[in-house]
Amino acid sequence: MKFVIAPDSFKGTLTAAQAGAIIARTIMKEMPEAEATVVPMADGGEGTVDALVQATGGTIVEHQASGPEGEPRTVYYGEIGEGMAASAVLEAANVFGLPLLPPERRNPLHTTSRGLGELMRALLDKGYRQFVVGLGGSSTNDGGIGMLSALGARFTDRDGNPLEGFGRDLPKLTHADLTGLDSRLKESRMTVACDVTNPLLGPQGASHIFGPQKGASPELVARLDEGMARYAALMEQALSLHLRERPGAGAAGGLGFAFMSIGSVMVPGAEVVEQLTGLKRKIAEADWVITGEGRSDEQTVFGKLPWSVAGWANDAGKPAILISGSLGTNAEALYDRFAACFSTVPGPSTLEACMEEAERNLEQCARNVIRLLARART
Template identity: 45%
Template sequence: MRIVIAPDSFKGSLTAAEVCAAVEAGVKRAAPNAATVAVPMADGGEGTLDCFLRGAGWREVRMTAADPLGRPVAARYALSADGRSAVVELASASGLPLLAPGELDPLRADTYGTGELIADAVRRGARDVLVCIGGSAGNDGGTGLLRALGVRFTDASGADLPPGGAALARLAAIDDSGLAEEVRAARFRVACDVTNPLVGPRGAAAVFGPQKGATPAQAAELDAALTRFADVLAERTGRRVHDLPGAGAAGGTCGGLVGVLDAEPARGAELVADLMGLPAALDGADLVITGEGRLDGQSAGGKVVSSVAGLAARHGVPVVALAGSVAGPLDELRALGLTAAFSLADGPRTLAELTEGAGALLTALAEEVVRLRLA
């Protein structure tokens, strides 16, 4: 038996590589002679940078950047061996985990630090920049990032707006004359892990704002501000990002990058799958085990499980997903190729228990899956 293990990380618990190791241990319990191939995955959010750094030809660059509230934080990105390509992970400088629970400020948090990482990479010669977004602390439409690159966002009096998404309600003009020529010459791609539009009931503020501490009233305020941002973008550039699939990712950062820099949205999980050699690994496989922290209806919108299931289906290989929690319906995932899904919970457990014991629970569950497959 040949089993491919291709999971995402379990946020707050295990990295994708650690998930692979736990699952592999369970596989070997059930089938000691099985051949296993570990392919740690990510979807464009946290962990994507590590996937690239595990690949050949990439090196890590460390620097100090601004965190979501403007304080200095140690951050990093990846450069290719020839220095022409860069991978920047938004979560490194602008991620929600950088803030303590009492520090959450969805109206003011911004992405300036991510722009500093991009600016450094471009100064070093990168002309193909992949921005991996996901896990952001704010809802600023990527305006902080763009400010770090030289773009100005001003009110009716010509004054620069303060950081954060809420200030965009007063946006009157966008001035990109300060963009360096090397930035203009660069190709930007955005690795998205969701398909949500920028604004509306499925937009950045309405769906993801509460995760960043936004009250219902604040989410509505941010949605109106991002709508104003999109309106001005359309007037300034002719690019309409209001309802662009994926534009709402990372607090609207994808929408801002597309609107101002003409960036190309891309499915993060598919990019990582190609980089890590997953298509080749599936040749001759008997089973694929994938997974993520929570499996639900949103998982079909570009998350790791959906991408792995679709790829495996094209190779005719059954796919089983293991997750901390499984919440249906999973009809879209099954249509993509998912065979079955199982939760780690082996009885009544708290979230803390599941998080702390995820490794052992994954091993036990993987063993049972393989025993069933053998039967």
């Protein structure tokens, strides 16, 4: 029996590679004659760099850049390919991801996307002109003015004072000058891996949908959305483009809008990773497909990675099994694509205990799944 194991990360506990290795190890223990192929996946969020580097035999490289609060920190990117075809793989989660800040310090007024722009500029200096950028998991709501500032754009307040590029700068913004943007961006191809389709503004936009999970109160959400609207108007006037309503403009606190403004191509994150890992081909050769994530719920069916993996399995006529840390609200909809869905949590527990026991719980759950499949064969 052949298994393809293609999980997302179990955020905060296990990387996609770790989760896949645990499941594969369990398969071989319970079914020694089986074949288990692990394909770590990501959808543009945490783990995107690791998944693509592992899939392509690339290299992880460390670099210094500004973190979520503007502090210096060590980040990393991936080098994949060779020569003129070489690409740099970056992810927002690694530079200014929400988990990098403790809950009591999460406030979108005080976070910035500047570090991503600094990293991109350094890579342009190294000669890169092809980029893959994952947007998921950010702590920011600055519309991307931090990133654009690091790339040469200039944003100022009513008195002409330059703004640093934090969320708190949006309400002060009165002028956007894009003439200083790094000219090498026009020579570059940027593929942006994004798993959301939200517009920039309004009830479904960046501030309203993602602001609260980043620490914004209802009052602050309204203030940020108002500032974001002013920012969008200034940018669209400078560009002679209307971008605010494009799907994905609201991704990563409006960072999607900023990438669109410099000509990036927005692509569903799971598809980017699939193309580079060859997952569909491996699924076609398998008997069973196993995927998973930290929590599966009603949001999973709107294109999160396990839903995409199960869709590819269904297209190939292969059954897909979901093993996730927990099954949340409206999980019933998951059965439209999955042969079976399992939660790794064995009983009532605290979040802290679940995180501490993540590896053991996943191994135990996988063991039960594989033993059922083994018995069904006899």
